[in-house]
Amino acid sequence: MSSAVTTSSFVAKQNIRRLTVPLxxxxxxxxxxxxxxxxxxxxxxxxxxxxxxxxxxDSLAQxxxxxxxxxxxxxxxxxxxxxxxMRGSKKSLVVIDMPFGSYEASPEQAFLSASRILKETxxxxxxxxxxxxxxxxxxxxxxxxxxxxxxxxxxxxxxNVLGGYAVRGKDDAERARILADAKAxxxxxxxxxxxxxxxxxxxxxxxxxxxxxxxxxxxxNQCDGQVLVVxxxxxxxxxxxKFVKKFEQLSEIVDTAVSSYAIAVKSRTFPxxxxxxx
Ligand code: KIV
Numbered sequence: 001m002s003s004a005v006t007t008s009s010f011v012a013k014q015n016i017r018r019l020t021v022p023l024x025x026x027x028x029x030x031x032x033x034x035x036x037x038x039x040x041x042x043x044x045x046x047x048x049x050x051x052x053x054x055x056x057x058d059s060l061a062q063x064x065x066x067x068x069x070x071x072x073x074x075x076x077x078x079x080x081x082x083x084x085x086m087r088g089s090k091k092s093l094v095v096i097d098m099p100f101g102s103y104e105a106s107p108e109q110a111f112l113s114a115s116r117i118l119k120e121t122x123x124x125x126x127x128x129x130x131x132x133x134x135x136x137x138x139x140x141x142x143x144x145x146x147x148x149x150x151x152x153x154x155x156x157x158x159x160n161v162l163g164g165y166a167v168r169g170k171d172d173a174e175r176a177r178i179l180a181d182a183k184a185x186x187x188x189x190x191x192x193x194x195x196x197x198x199x200x201x202x203x204x205x206x207x208x209x210x211x212x213x214x215x216x217x218x219x220x221n222q223c224d225g226q227v228l229v230v231x232x233x234x235x236x237x238x239x240x241x242k243f244v245k246k247f248e249q250l251s252e253i254v255d256t257a258v259s260s261y262a263i264a265v266k267s268r269t270f271p272x273x274x275x276x277x278x
Pocket of ligand 1: 037055056057058059060097151194196217227228229
């Protein structure tokens with residue numbers, strides 16, 4: 001068998017059921033899109049069954065690394081976790097966040113970073129934060145074969161400018177700016193836009209005003225899909241934003257299990273007959 005045939009059948013097998021960017025985009029006003037963040041292979045494998053898309057979010061800063069914000073995240077961190085998520089998933093569209101400092105300087109800088117992310121992970125798309133000011137970069141990447149998901153409203157990488165993580169779009173001027181951001185990013189070619197932490201009526205207005213799917217996180221259930229940080233919705237953290245619903249209390253389950261383990265070790269009841277080799 002020629003190496004070309006071997007390579008193409010390998011690629012076909014790998015990608016056989018992964019949702020594509022055009023199919024994702026076509027989900028506008030159809031069945032809501034289910035998206036969660038994922039950072040590790042095993043978690044990606046579990047989420048893949050239920051999700052349409054997995055986001056390797058730079059929220060790994062807090063979720064995995066215990067960092068105070070997403071600002072210190074590097075391209076290398078995103079690539080390593082992107083590779084893990086690609087290894088764990090088969091069918092979900094995988095989007096990888098471009099970390100702070102890897103794309104803002106120029107469209108050319110963004111292309112070098114984004115192409116590295118796609119080449120080294122095999123993921124489907126990148127996500128970047130910012131509105132009107134990032135539109136030329138979104139257009140530059142899209143025209144060169146890199147699908148871009150936008151992210152507007154509350155943009156955590158701008159925490160040092162915003163001064164915190166407060167809800168956005170409260171006054172008319174800010175509302176108009178965020179709506180203009182959505183339109184600019186869509187016009188530039190974004191295939192989807194995350195709307196984070198905005199007044200619900202604004203999330204609805206944006207969703208109705210643009211033709212690509214909106215993904216809400218602290219937006220509205222009228223967005224075309226929803227995303228949450230997986231560790232938040234599983235209840236790994238005590239303090240979360242108002243927009244998080246904890247679908248489980250995983251930290252309590254882990255705490256109970258680890259407490260039982262510690263008791264078993266100290267009382268020498270573990271390992272027992274089932275866990276030792278005779
Ligand atoms: O990094 C992340 O997890 C995100 C989501 C909050 C949308 O960008």
